[in-house]
Amino acid sequence: MSLPDLLALLPILILVFGGTVILMAGAWYREPLPLIAGGIVTALLGAVAAGLVQPPVVEIAGLFSAGAYARFFTILWSLLAAAGLMAAARYIIENSIGAGEYVSLVLYAAAGMALLSSATHLLALFLALETFTLAFYILIACNRRCTLAAEAGIKYLLMSAVSTGFLAFGIALIYASSGTLSLPEAVIKLSAATGELHAWGLLGWGMVLIAVGFKISLVPFHLWTPDVYQGTPAPVGGLLATGSKGAVVAVLVGMLAVSGPVWHGLTDLLWLLAALTMLVGAFSALGQKNLKRLLAYSSVTHMGTLLVGLLCQTSAGLTATTFYLVIYVITSLGAFVIIASLADERGEPMEFDQWRGLGYLHPVRCGVLALLLLSLAGLPATAGFMAKFVIFEAALQSGYLGLVLIGVLSSVISFAFYLRVTMLLFEPDESVCRWHTGTASEHAVIAVCTSAVLLLGLFPGILFDLIGRILP
């Protein structure tokens, strides 16, 4: 690694070294607040470095891109880590979790996600993916007194282990068939390969797809999602639902943007996956009685919609996918932070019975939650609608009318379950009891997410222009 390479890696280095320093400091110094504040500052520094320091090289050691697109996601995930830490402060203190460990793990996860989003090499992809998955195993189960969290941690570990197996095998097959591990090249060579090699290559990509399917919970690889979401504490859940999935989608978008249309052999399979994911996710969510499980199934549906955008492979499709992804991350994060901000010594409000009528005791946060849920459903004038609109537009442009109609059906069903929750929130109920009032830092994160959802809903042009400029 040369000096320019290191300079290009600066944001990641800040996150990793900052995390390590905080981890070490935490071993001696047990006061949580300064450690958490240090973590937030580190994450913000990472974001600033990614935004301001001009990378001297375009690609780092042939493994990671340092282009504008990679930088954008580095900033996004760093900010996500900062938000995640702000939302987690009270959780860490009240459950006496080691602040040093928690903070450093979040920073490592952010570094892993940023690396994954900028990976241009299959090995880099593998390493980055494992980096943040490893951090998440621990984060999910870090509250040792909570059995549900331990269960969720184990489930996530087992599922990830299986998907890692698929990923590694898939990469090996791709290498065997194409002779390269560089991402865009391997994809392009797949279409050039003939005969048996082509078949092996396709199998390899299929296996990578399965691994991706596990990570972003496409149907039928989604079964872990509701259980893990339910057991995961909301501050971690907010990161798991957004960053861990978003980073995987981001690397796919980055790859497609460079390689051009490549799905040929896999189009039908992807079509089926997207359709199944949208429908099964939406139908399963209908029966839920637990908000976190509902959010889990809703995320499944959203990943299906994202896949529609990925399937298009046109520049419109990729722009739409990136836009959708950013909006999904912001909205989902907001919803999880609201759950976290309500949590008190009884735990987090999860069951629908606990939410009934809560809108009258906590009007602002419940109102915002309703807004975020409606944005997830795709109500016009919120960012969620613009996101859905651009995906549908791109898909229709590429001729996927059937898929769009399925998407429309799944949207209508989604409205049914999101509306049920919003109705529940404002249903007069005598037996409802107060939850925590939330801290200033939690409110700040919620406020930022909400303003972004509203602002981007009314003026999406800002983000479109940005994405149009950064997409390679």
Place this chain on the structure above:
Amino acid sequence: MTAASALPQFPWLTLLILLPLGGALLCLLHHRRAEECRWLALATTAATLGITIYLFVCYGQGDSGWLLYEDAAWIPRYGIRFTLGLDGISLLLVLLTAFLQMIAVLMSWSEKQHVPMFFSLLLVLEATLMGIFLALDLMLFFLFWEVMLLPMFFLISIWGHERRHYAAIKFFLYTLAGSMVMLVALIVLYLIHGEQTGTYTFALAELMQTDLSSQQEMLLFLGFLLAFAIKIPLVPFHTWLPDAHTEAPVAGTIDLTGLLLKTGIYGLIRFAFPLFPEATRSFLPVLGIVALTGIFHAAWAAYRQDDIKRLFAYSSISHVGLVVLGLAAWQLTAWEGSILLMLAHGISTGALFVLIALIRQRTGTRNLAELGGLWSQAPQMAFLFLFFSLASLGLPGLANFAGEILVLLGTFQTHPVWAAIAVIGVVFTAAYMLRLVQGVVWGPVKGRPTLPDLTPREWLILLPMAVLVLWLGLYPEPFLRPLHGAVVNIMAGGLP
């Protein structure tokens, strides 16, 4: 467009949308003081009504072209613009919206539950309705069209009656399903237009120029029609209305019948017909027959209801059937009659809902079997009930008659058979209305011998409505004048 667009002008139309929105926001900010919210909502609706009356007086006499037109860039990447335009048709509907919304606020004066939220939802509803009647960019229209569902959904689900949750969800999903299909059709049209001309835009005037094969045109037309048919509602798609209607609080019911149903008809007139003229032409006979079926089916259903609110839900479906019949006849007089009938129906039915709510407040029931003898219990109320019922059944000299007779006259010129059948439908209307009046106003007194009669506030609500009903019935000319040019233009396949 016209000279109006060239001059820098005060953005009245934008104000019509922003004013209620601002009022809604203020209501939410003042959520600790319920009393202030009431006055705030009243002031906002009064100001909006004032503006619309001002527009009616100043611009209402122009005979063609956009009376007002506002246009601004919004999302350039996708060619979405913030375009609002006012012609004779939208002018009348905007006027109706502002008027009924003020009635709705006055009618909800005694609302106790979560007052600030209630009024802010009413105001948001008003803003979205204004948006629907003014938007000329299809995406902008769609946005208002969808957002409108939300305040209505909450009004039903929080302040509604016993089966409110079921009714609210049914209302939302039913209408949403239709509009999502419209969204797909809309995007397809946008893409086809973009490929043909190279400019991607949602502007109505541009999209009307799109070259479509007749099959494409029919499919897209059906996509739009589904959304509007559900909202109107035309008969096979009407089942959401009686539920939503019955369960909604009184302000919600007034808005639902008086205004929401009109958005569907307006959508047909403004978007579906001009965008797909060929498909429209070949589909009109079907539309006419569907409308006729609706008139009879709904009248028959209304006759069998015991809950008077439900009865009026069906009666509204029957009335809008007549409105759509007038449109399907594709004849100038019939169209003018249809639009006038929309106005008349909005006011007379709105007034009847006000009275039903007052009766229920006093007797605790809406069941026809438990009502009777209102004339001796509360004569003033009974008189107005009779007055508006007669207006609603089309008594000459009152509002609905003027619209109905124009529809029938116009229809007779192009489709005499339809008109003949529709006349029988009007007789059906008389049947269930008289059964209703007989049951409520006359008959043996059930319940208490006297009921408290109308209070000054209630007179304040009903008197303007009565005056308007008479005005529309006796001298509809001022309302027809702005219509003429707009209707002629739209029927000729153009924009005002």
